[in-house]
Amino acid sequence: MSETVIKIYAVQGLFLYVNEENLSPETLKNWKEHGIKTALAVPGMEWAGERSGGKYKHLSDVCLSAGKEEELTEKEASRLVDAALKKLKLPAGRTVVISDHPATIGAAKKKEFAMQIGLAGEGSLRRPFYERGANLVVETLREVALYEEGLHEPGFSQNIPGVFEGYPDLRMMFGKRKPVFFFDYDGTLSPIVNDPAKAIMTEGLQDLLNDLARKFRIAVISGRDMDDVKNFVGLDNLIYAGSHGFRIAGPDGLFMEQEQAKKLRPRLDEMEKKLRETLEKQICGVQVERKRYAIAVHYRNAPDHAQEEISRQVETLLARDSDFTMGTGKKIVEVKPSLDWHKGKAVEWIMQELGLAGSADHVAVYVGDDITDEDAFRTLADDGIGILVGEHEQPSAARYRLRDTEQVKQFIYYLKSAWFDRT
Numbered sequence: 001m002s003e004t005v006i007k008i009y010a011v012q013g014l015f016l017y018v019n020e021e022n023l024s025p026e027t028l029k030n031w032k033e034h035g036i037k038t039a040l041a042v043p044g045m046e047w048a049g050e051r052s053g054g055k056y057k058h059l060s061d062v063c064l065s066a067g068k069e070e071e072l073t074e075k076e077a078s079r080l081v082d083a084a085l086k087k088l089k090l091p092a093g094r095t096v097v098i099s100d101h102p103a104t105i106g107a108a109k110k111k112e113f114a115m116q117i118g119l120a121g122e123g124s125l126r127r128p129f130y131e132r133g134a135n136l137v138v139e140t141l142r143e144v145a146l147y148e149e150g151l152h153e154p155g156f157s158q159n160i161p162g163v164f165e166g167y168p169d170l171r172m173m174f175g176k177r178k179p180v181f182f183f184d185y186d187g188t189l190s191p192i193v194n195d196p197a198k199a200i201m202t203e204g205l206q207d208l209l210n211d212l213a214r215k216f217r218i219a220v221i222s223g224r225d226m227d228d229v230k231n232f233v234g235l236d237n238l239i240y241a242g243s244h245g246f247r248i249a250g251p252d253g254l255f256m257e258q259e260q261a262k263k264l265r266p267r268l269d270e271m272e273k274k275l276r277e278t279l280e281k282q283i284c285g286v287q288v289e290r291k292r293y294a295i296a297v298h299y300r301n302a303p304d305h306a307q308e309e310i311s312r313q314v315e316t317l318l319a320r321d322s323d324f325t326m327g328t329g330k331k332i333v334e335v336k337p338s339l340d341w342h343k344g345k346a347v348e349w350i351m352q353e354l355g356l357a358g359s360a361d362h363v364a365v366y367v368g369d370d371i372t373d374e375d376a377f378r379t380l381a382d383d384g385i386g387i388l389v390g391e392h393e394q395p396s397a398a399r400y401r402l403r404d405t406e407q408v409k410q411f412i413y414y415l416k417s418a419w420f421d422r423t
């Protein structure tokens, strides 16, 4: 694959740590022409004096000597990242890092680079890069286009192929494997509406899902409370995971509740009270919603400046409190337990419980629209299929895209007819 996957604008510099076989001189040349300053480190390549870079000298502004790849420790990665910024004389926030070694990604993430991009060649795993904080993982350098001009702050546009592009029969997407479906709820099975209590499922979808569930395992994974999302979907034969997977239940006695999260509920009660007294009263249109394991602050109906003020107050509330963390989504700021548990872990747990983890005969397919769904896309980056609905403000690890909730319905309709009406 050589087409451009991501275009990043308003970038000034790049730190590139890659093995020589992953270097693409024409790409470096292209970036240079776009005004990007580059610092290059190639594992095992000691330049004679850091100013000389041999054959790459004319393509990069700074050449950094680097030891062997297997010797790249956290400390060494951090030193290289610092050296790159220093020699480029650029702020981290205007610099992108691209690397085929996860340690470099981790080091850059700590320095708050504009973006960290992992380079996992064909056959290499993507997940180790995502686990270290990569915003995106690509296969070749040619998939990345960098531009100095464009915006006031670094921004991007990403090309994710549509589900309906390239498959005459959708079943081909799964190869010989049987799909296990995971759907997010809001913005995926139901259009986003101003009042979360009125987010009813897209018309006709209930029957389609019911039909599809006759042949496949289907789970709905939501940030909503489990019972809440189950009520909206209204089907008994599906698995439901609420609170981003903190509580899961399904047919045949399937059940799980995150014990640590349970213990933190009384503290959430206190915070809820505080947030209602402050944010809800101070900013018109802000709505505090208490969930079982989280507090959601909705600002969809509030003035433009609300988000900044909400984030500031929530950050103050959570300062020095390591048990909770702040999450963000579409028009929502959330207080949630800072546990290493998310939608991706919930997918893994469900696959495990169904006896399908690592199965060569089954493939997990996750469809979602929001930033919290990225945890699931990243989890499935090497073995599974992530499908993003619409877009959000971060790069996505999804493999395919559906335009909107109507296309989600179309997708489910095609799946259903591919298996039931034509065979």
Ligand SMILES: [Mg+2]
Pocket (backbone or CB within 6 Å): 184, 185, 186, 187, 188, 368, 369, 370
């Ligand atoms: Mg959603």
